[in-house]
Amino acid sequence: MFTLGPLGFTAPWLLLGLIALPVLWILLRAVPPAPIRRRFPGVVLLLGLTDADSQSDRTPWWLLLLRLAAIAAVIIGFAGPILNPQDTRAGTDPLLIVADGTWADASDWQARTDRIGALLDNAARSGRTAAVVTLTDLPVDGPTFQSAEIAARGLPNLGPAPWEPDTVALTTFADTLTGTFDTFWLSDGLARDSRAPLLEALERHGRVTVFQTPRSTVALRPAQFVDGNIMLSATRTPTGPALTVPVQAIGLDPAGAERVLASVDMAFEAGEGIGDVTLSLPPELRNRVTRFAVAATRSAGAVTLTDDALRRREVALIAGGGEAEGLDLLSPLYYLREALSPTADLIDGTLDDVLLANPDVIVLADVANLSPTEEDGLVQWVEAGGLLLRFAGPRLAASDVGRTTEDPLLPVRLRAGGRSVGGAMSWGEPKALAAFPEGSPFFGLAIPADVTVASQVVAQPDPTLADRSIAQLADGTPLVTRKTMGEGQVVLVHVTANAEWSTLPLSGLFVQMLERLAISTRPTAPDAEALEGTVWLPQARLDAFGRLDDATSEAGIAGEMLALGVVGPDLPPGLYASEDARIAVNVAGPDTVLATAQWPARVPVEGLDVARETPLKGALLAAALALLMIDVIASLAVGGRLRGPRADVAAALTLGLLLGLAPHATRAQTPPNAAADDFAIAATSNVVLGYILTGDPQTDEISEAGLRGLSDTLTRRTSIEPAAPMAVNLETDELAFFPFLYWPVVPNAPLPSREAYAKLNRYLRTGGMILFDTRDADTAHFGSASPEGRQLQAIARTLDIPPLEPIPEDHVLTRTFYLLQDFPGRTDSRDVWVEAAPPDAELADGMPFRNLNDGVTPVVIGGNDWARAWAVDARGNSMFPVGRGQAGEVQREYAYRFGVNLIMHVLTGNYKSDQVHVPNLLERLGQ
């Protein structure tokens, strides 16, 4: 390849064509442009006029230059220029490109494929055959050397695997190698025993070059429980300066969406290869964690799945005594249930049944005597790792269990009868708790001052008592004792599980203590023996990039494989489930330690960085095309074709080109919502009555006319002078501007949207009033007998409406302006409903009416079709007849009076109600 600075040419001989450019210059200058034929009546006047210069306009120099530039671009373009051409690696032998393809490669897999691509490009240019192999996915019958272009085509299919190369498979692969070839080995940077043999095998066939970058690799080890907390640890290589990695706990939130539940920074000390951090999560959150991952690292090693180790524990609750009828709060298990149900699966049943379920914890609350079979079962279960938690109680205190000899299911011997302190028949104060001693599982828990113990069973002094006591009262009496038994333990709390003997179950400490006790009993992982012969179905599979894919459709895996625990193609990392247990297989085990791969000095090690080759051919040819396009327009301009009849077309084309090239003008700023502003200003510049748009034009018109009539009446008779009523669209308009809304209920109208309901409820809560008018003369009496009634029920179902009652005689609505007892509209039905008076409102002595609720009733519901009674047309004439004759007009007058009272009530609230006190106030002032 011919190179010129950073430029290389694949076909440099074509550049000789540039010599022809000066010749072209002369030729182009000589050739005149083709004539245009034009119809022109004025030709007569031209006859006889000769050109001053017999030669045509010479092509201007800039146009010539343009054309020459275009041609030069074409010539150079076809000469195949390449920016930053890569040095061809010497050699003609076939090329084997080996990539480790492990999870450690995943985080920068793109860089690796780029590097492989560059190597293949090189090989293609020098005509070498090549083969690409990943060590985690070895071809069965050795590498196939083929043309480098074809090999490059398979590059997108190449991917890392979430496991490490298998030593046996590597040996087999090394045996399949034949012939002479050079090897490029893209290492993932991790030390591995299998590297050296393979390197030797490869070197037997030719030179080996290694590509490896000194980057940091972190692998997260499985999360472990240490003292009720989650212990996370990670290993890294190289062990460089101090490093902090953010680790995220990921799981499903209550809504079922996967999200980061907690985040913690894990710190590696400088020079330390292992970092760890303790994560303390509330049990509820911890139960949800499905995996931990190092944030922003795409690698399977940076993810560790959690399994049963974090699952909810099964707790069996068994209370002594029969089915005594009593209050829930007295049940010995009530507080236990309350405390454990959020964090544990509770099991009920008889002890025999419960033992079959093999729970993690069995709680015996005041159970004294057990049958021999039960006792044997319990002992076996505890020795197999169960936690038996016993609470004392009257029955235990009264029984002879553990009196003389230590009961196997009690940690200590008990003295008969127990003791009471601070009771009615005893001296002293109820005892408080002493601080938990170090070594106790409760160590560190704060003790609330109000936790006192009034009664307890008392342990017999024993040599072992001090060791077994894990919580004491202030006077040193053991409160909680524990003994280990086999793999399990027995814990006795010397008070009852209910609040009978102490206030402990009432306090938060009780929950914390239970937590400490229950959490420290997590199920042990099934061992190889248990796994033998079982089949585990993959639930989720971790790919090399740390993504979790659903794998429920894949075949099950034998338990033996799981017991072996070697991650590989046969056991991909992921989550495996049997009937009732789940096992996570992670890339990094609890003891994994990463180290950096070291290569012998004879092997050259290069970095991964690759300066991208940029072929310029396309760009140059495109530039040539663009230049020719410009030449077209310029030639037209020079030849006079951009004037005359077709000038507008040409101008339009040019303009179009320019516009197409110019960046699109920024979109005009959207004008502010002027309509909404106008609405707000109109609604707030004066008192405005509003009506809800129902979607029925006739109803809306009547509402408007009705409120207009009412507004006129108010203006005439009172100091309220409302502006013209406004229509309110529930969906789009703001309601807060209106003190009063009239809502005619129209059957079959669409219900308001959720947002509109939210708006309505806010409106009602903040002091707005809605007058619902079913306009059916209240024939339905609030029932579903009329379509309007049904619609009202549908509307009101979601509304925040307080209890209602028909307007009582002493309601403030009856006297805000006029004294009224009827509230007619176009019809005269008695029942109009308002917010009910508080139940304790009573008629005070000497008062004409009760001192009722403060504030304004948020809704008034009736069916009297008030809008029609109020409605006036533009000239102030009533639009609809009311009743007959004079009586009808009187009814209309009362309708107006109701309207006036209503608006007065809206605007003045309980003012009239308070006037009741005026005589009293005057009397006091007089004194």
Added chain:
Amino acid sequence: MTDALTLRAGAEAQASALPPLLAAAEHLASTVILGDHGRRRAGTGDTFWQYRSAQSTDHARSIDWRRSARSDASFVQDKEWQIAQSVVLWCDRGASMRFASTDKLPEKATVARTLVLACAILLIRGGERVGMTGSDLPPRRGTGQIAQMAALLARDDDADYALPEVRGLIPHSRAVFVSDFLGDIAPVEDALTRAADRGVRGALVQILDPQEEAFPFDGRTVFESMSGTLQHETLKAGDLRSRYLDRLAQRKDRLTQLARTTGWQFSTHHTDAPATQSLLWLYQSLAQPA
């Protein structure tokens, strides 16, 4: 624009914008026919001129009884003697007129025909007699004449540049010639001189396309006449512009001078200008007393 009806509709629209046109009367007995022009003497007409004593030759029914009743003698109402003017029109129908530089502009011929017909309509509405040169349409009154004229005008001529027609010019009448006057100037000179000899006065309207006035060409161009019979090739059209414009100005000067010597009026109308302007000019030039 070969549809006579469309042509007439366009012309009517143009003519409606102006008041009825009255050509000044010429005192030529031989050509005078009764019309609407008052002759300041008694005669046949519509408008009152004077009362005179009834003669014995007067019919009894011509006696104005209303006037006679005020005195003992009988009076007869004399009317003012009215005459009509003959106007002869010529419109160039040559191929050169069928040129329009862009789609948006009308052809010159369209403009010329509309102008001529509008003028005819105005004249007929004013009571004049209007005809066309040549023997096809001698001057006559009445709206029927307009229809015939429209039909005649719709015809096209194949020749590149049409020659003015002076046959059918009635002595001492008025004439209007509408053309682009780009062809040979000699026949125009000849026609005008002969018309002037017969006492015919009138107006010349030159219709030009804006492109003919501007010559916005550049580069190597072959110019052709409308029928393609004439050709002129140039390598640099831009260089010819000044000389072309000179020649055009010379042509206009020649026409102006010709018009002045023969007592005619001359004006140039561009197809991108409103035709009303030129019609108004035509109206004024015909209304000028000879």
